[in-house]
Amino acid sequence: MKNHAELAADFNKDEDRVNWHDETLWWVRQKRDKAAHQIDNWELLRETASQIKNNVLSDLSNYLQQFEANAIKNGITVHWAKDAAEHNQIVKEILNRNGIKRMVKSKSMLTEECHLNPYLEQNGIEVIDSDLGERIVQLAEEPPSHIVLPCIHKKKEEIGELFHQHLGIEAGISDPQILTETARLHLREIFITRKAALTGVNFAIAETGEFVVCTNEGNADMGAHLADVHIASMGIEKLVPQRKHLSVFLRLLARSATGQPITTYSSHFKKPRPGQEMHIILVDNGRSTQLGRPDFRNSLKCIRCGACMNTCPVYRRSGGHSYHTAIAGPIGSILAPNLDMKDYADLPFASTLCGSCTNVCPVKIDIHDQLYKWRQVIVKEGYGDHKKGIGMQVMGWTLSSPNLFNTAGKAGRWVIKHAPFAVNNPLNPWYKQRDMPNPPKESFGSWYKNNR
Amino acid sequence: MSSRAEILALVDKNQPSHVDAPIIDMLATVNQSPEIILNTFCTSATNIGSQIIFIDSLDDIEGHVQQRIISPLRVVSPIPELKTFAEDSSVLNEANPHSLENVELAILKAEFGVAENGALWLTEQQMGNRVLPFITQHLALIVDATAIVADMHAAYKRTENADYGFATFISGPSKTADIEQSLVLGAHGSRSLIIFILKQV
Ligand code: SF4
Numbered sequence: 001m002k003n004h005a006e007l008a009a010d011f012n013k014d015e016d017r018v019n020w021h022d023e024t025l026w027w028v029r030q031k032r033d034k035a036a037h038q039i040d041n042w043e044l045l046r047e048t049a050s051q052i053k054n055n056v057l058s059d060l061s062n063y064l065q066q067f068e069a070n071a072i073k074n075g076i077t078v079h080w081a082k083d084a085a086e087h088n089q090i091v092k093e094i095l096n097r098n099g100i101k102r103m104v105k106s107k108s109m110l111t112e113e114c115h116l117n118p119y120l121e122q123n124g125i126e127v128i129d130s131d132l133g134e135r136i137v138q139l140a141e142e143p144p145s146h147i148v149l150p151c152i153h154k155k156k157e158e159i160g161e162l163f164h165q166h167l168g169i170e171a172g173i174s175d176p177q178i179l180t181e182t183a184r185l186h187l188r189e190i191f192i193t194r195k196a197a198l199t200g201v202n203f204a205i206a207e208t209g210e211f212v213v214c215t216n217e218g219n220a221d222m223g224a225h226l227a228d229v230h231i232a233s234m235g236i237e238k239l240v241p242q243r244k245h246l247s248v249f250l251r252l253l254a255r256s257a258t259g260q261p262i263t264t265y266s267s268h269f270k271k272p273r274p275g276q277e278m279h280i281i282l283v284d285n286g287r288s289t290q291l292g293r294p295d296f297r298n299s300l301k302c303i304r305c306g307a308c309m310n311t312c313p314v315y316r317r318s319g320g321h322s323y324h325t326a327i328a329g330p331i332g333s334i335l336a337p338n339l340d341m342k343d344y345a346d347l348p349f350a351s352t353l354c355g356s357c358t359n360v361c362p363v364k365i366d367i368h369d370q371l372y373k374w375r376q377v378i379v380k381e382g383y384g385d386h387k388k389g390i391g392m393q394v395m396g397w398t399l400s401s402p403n404l405f406n407t408a409g410k411a412g413r414w415v416i417k418h419a420p421f422a423v424n425n426p427l428n429p430w431y432k433q434r435d436m437p438n439p440p441k442e443s444f445g446s447w448y449k450n451n452r
Numbered sequence: 453m454s455s456r457a458e459i460l461a462l463v464d465k466n467q468p469s470h471v472d473a474p475i476i477d478m479l480a481t482v483n484q485s486p487e488i489i490l491n492t493f494c495t496s497a498t499n500i501g502s503q504i505i506f507i508d509s510l511d512d513i514e515g516h517v518q519q520r521i522i523s524p525l526r527v528v529s530p531i532p533e534l535k536t537f538a539e540d541s542s543v544l545n546e547a548n549p550h551s552l553e554n555v556e557l558a559i560l561k562a563e564f565g566v567a568e569n570g571a572l573w574l575t576e577q578q579m580g581n582r583v584l585p586f587i588t589q590h591l592a593l594i595v596d597a598t599a600i601v602a603d604m605h606a607a608y609k610r611t612e613n614a615d616y617g618f619a620t621f622i623s624g625p626s627k628t629a630d631i632e633q634s635l636v637l638g639a640h641g642s643r644s645l646i647i648f649i650l651k652q653v
Contacts, residue, residue, distance in 0.1 A: 024633050041479060048474050055473035061464040080456035132639060133630035149630065156632045176631040180639065187640060192553060218586045218626040218641025225583035225618075226549050236459065241473055244612070247604035248476060250621075251568075261496060261569035262604075262623050265586075265641065271617035273582055284459045292466030 001324065003346040008318035011153075021153060022316040028149075029310040031259025032360065039251070049248050050364035053301035056239050057291060063206040063239045064282065070209025071280055074271045079281045084114035087283045091116060091198065091231060092123055094279055098229050100125075100196045104187075106213070106220035107131040108200030109147050109304060110233050110283060112326035116198075127198075128190050130219040132183050139166045145320025147327055148257050148306035153319050187219070197223030201234035201280075202303070203249055207242040210270035211280065214253060214263040221267055229277045232269070236282050237300040249303060252362035256305040290338045295373045299334045301363040308357035308367055314350050323347060330357040330367045337374050345383035348374035480605035481568070486598070489567045490649075493600045497570030500624035501637055502645045510534065510594070513648060517557065517592075525556035530580035531594075534559055541580045549583040558588035558642075562622075564599040565647070566607045571623035572647065573607060575616040582618050586626075591642035593622065596650050 002010075012018050036042045056063060068078045081087035087110075095103060103120070105111065105127050117127045117138075129138045133150035137143065139162045144150030151159070160174040167186050173179065199220040204211040211232055213220045224230045240246060254260040272278035291297050309315045309329030320328035325336040325344060333347035348371045357367040378384055453461075484492075494504050505516055510533040517537065521527055530542035538559060541552075560579060562572035572593050576582055585591055601607050611619075626641030637643060 028633070045479060048476055048479060051471075051474040052476075054471045058468050058471045060467050061460050064460065064463065080454070080459055082455040082458055086455060130640065131630070132628045136630065149633070151630055152633075156634075159631055176634040177636050179631055180628055180636040184638065184640060191640070192550060216626065217628050217639035219639070221586040221620070222583070222640050225581075225586065236463070244476065244605075244608045245473070247608045248479065251604050258629070260500065260623075262566075262571050262621065264500075264623050264626055266571070266621040266623075268616070268619045270615075270619075273576075273617060282459070284455075284462070288459060288462035288466055291463060294468070297468065 004322050004350040007322035007324060011319040011322055018317055021319060024152065025310045025316045028258060032256055032307055032310065035255035035259040035261065045248060045252060046362055046364050049252055049362055050301065052240060052245050052248060053363055055241065057297060057300060060236065063241060064236060066206040067204055067209055067239055074209045076209065076272065076278045076280055079279060081281055081283045083285050087114045087233065087281055088116050088119040090281050092120060092125065094229065094231060095125055095196055098196065100229065102126045102194055103196040103198060104128050104130050104190050104194040104223045105198045106200065106215065106223055107134055108198065108233055109327055110200060110235055111198065112143060113285065130187050130190065130223055132180065132217060135183060135187065136162060143326065145328060146306060146309055147304050153321065191222040191226050195227055196229040196231065197227035198231045198233060199224055201232050201238050203240050203246060204234055204238050205243050206239050208270065210268050212246060212266060212268050214266050216264045218265055221265055230272065231279045231281065233281045233283060236284055236287050253303055253305055256307040256360065256362040286339045296334060296338060296370055298365045299331065299370060301365055302331050303363055305362055307360040307362065311356045311360050313352060313354065318350065330371065334367065334370045334374060337378065341378060341381060342383050345378045348378060481602040484602050489600050489602050490597060492567040493565050493570060496567060497647055500570050502570060502624050502647050504647050504649060506649050506651055508651055513559065521557050526554055527557045528555050529559035531559065531561060541584060549581055552581060552584055552587050555588040557590045557592060558584050559592045560585060562593045562595045564601055564610060565595045566604060567600055568603045569623055571621040573611065573619065573621055575619040585622060586641045588642055590644045592646040592648060594648045594650060597652055
């Protein structure tokens with residue numbers, strides 16, 4: 001299996017695309033900033049959200065039972081799945097019992113994490129993703145590359161080609177308006193004909209047993225309200241204590257994600273409609289383990305806004321697929337090693353530790369600190385990558401020793417000026433695909449000596 | 453041991469010691485005049501693609517609809533006052549949402565609006581049928597000018613004791629920017645949203 005650095009190198013072969021990807025995500029990040037700055041008490045809002053989640057995590061077993069009891073009272077069937085396999089099996093059984101062979105699904109990163117689609121397909125059940133971006137990557141037989149913008153790595157011409165091949169439009173169409181309209185017509189037919197719909201869950205409320213699903217497209221609602229069977233899959237960390245706490249999270253979520261003040265639809269599902277079956281699957285899949293790791297449990301506060309990806313200089317220039325896990329970017333790099341430390345040992349190293357993720361996170365997860373801590377755990381457990389490991393150690397050593405730093409700086413300036421090929425040496429993983437800055441004529445050290 | 457018992461036991465064992473939930477009341481916007489709140493609502497709603505029309509009474513709606521919808525396209529509404537020109541959707545069978553597939557315009561009453569984000573809250577009761585606000589090609593929502601709150605904190609204060617089977621905030625027409633981040637209105641839900649603000653008389 002290729003690691004992050006190798007996959008990032010693949011993504012970087014197409015320089016125009018990388019630049020576009022980088023700039024587009026940065027633009028989304030700027031929209032987030034603008035939206036955040038319009039709220040007077042934004043920082044207090046973040047702090048409050050973080051504290052609500054602290055409370056949730058500290059009392060999770062109670063909240064889960066409270067939620068379950070209330071949901072049952074509301075007429076919802078509640079299932080518990082300790083891992084991905086059990087989740088998938090529960091979905092299959094619900095569908096089998098109802099004799100359903102075709103299901104429509106709205107965005108749910110959890111079902112990506114559980115690899116639900118391939119499992120159902122192996123069992124003779126067709127799944128169609130209804131979020132436009134997810135439908136596009138599904139047609140391309142790829143996983144989403146971003147939790148909020150699933151096909152951000154694709155160009156509109158490629159999407160036109162996919163629609164030409166699969167949805168029968170003329171070749172050569174790349175106008176987003178026409179492509180979206182094509183998908184609207186295609187998916188309407190799906191919504192109307194599918195008897196089962198699976199949705200994700202953004203928030204679940206212990207106090208009332210209801211759950212909230214946020215979309216801009218309206219696809220979760222179209223699927224759920226037209227289907228006889230609605231299945232909602234959620235991680236056990238999605239709870240909030242009371243309905244009023246949603247005010248804090250709904251103010252933060254869309255502003256952090258795309259800079260919108262709120263998503264177009266924030267739908268509160270409390271009871272099935274008459275004649276409908278409604279199921280909730282509460283999934284653990286490693287979350288209770290993460291809860292027991294004091295250094296990493298904060299990652300369970302994540303509300304999946306994607307802001308940490310949009311701002312991450314590594315994500316923007318390496319693409320979501322380079323993380324080879326369902327949830328890419330900084331937060332994915334904390335979540336994945338919890339599930340499999342060996343397979344995802346490379347991910348905590350796919351970061352500059354610049355801390356930008358931590359600064360934008362609406363629930364104040366200490367993302368870059370956790371990445372740093374994972375590195376230590378991974379190296380200690382013997383899963384470290386030696387090449388980068390040694391480079392990092394040398395860097396730490398020179399930075400902590402001013403004399404060496406001075407010498408190394410002088411050497412560095414000379415090397416960049418006279419032997420750029422040496423810096424671009426493929427042995428040096430940090431310089432791949434990076435344009436080296438013009439070397440300053442003087443180092444800060446000698447400038448300070450001359451000018452103080 | 454069942455998965456439920458196993459998960460709860462693990463969570464119980466691994467969760468940190470109890471911390472209280474914070475007080476959130478101080479986050480609410482205070483002391484804004486109704487005029488400012490209404491103005492902010494109009495700005496927020498327009499920014500996200502909603503169209504605002506002020507009306508003096510429900511009778512004004514027919515004229516606005518006739519300018520936009522060419523019969524025989526289907527216009528439905530559960531509001532009794534609109535029966536003169538709209539099909540009464542309250543009689544539509546809840547068990548058969550598919551019968552709404554070809555609705556061109558649905559006109560519904562919203563309980564209240566939220567100034568900070570232009571969203572409108574409606575429950576199943578106002579929808580008649582849960583799928584109606586989503587499946588209709590175009591949506592019009594009516595809200596009283598006096599029923600606009602400043603922010604989401606005030607919004608949830610208002611719904612504190614409400615019971616419903618389904619309810620939603622709707623903010624603008626459905627949209628997507630999944631293709632190269634170009635904004636397109638009319639993803640899977642309504643292609644447009646008109647907000648009729650009923651002025652106080
Ligand atoms: S870690 Fe924070 S910034 Fe990243 S997706 Fe989760 S909530 Fe958003």
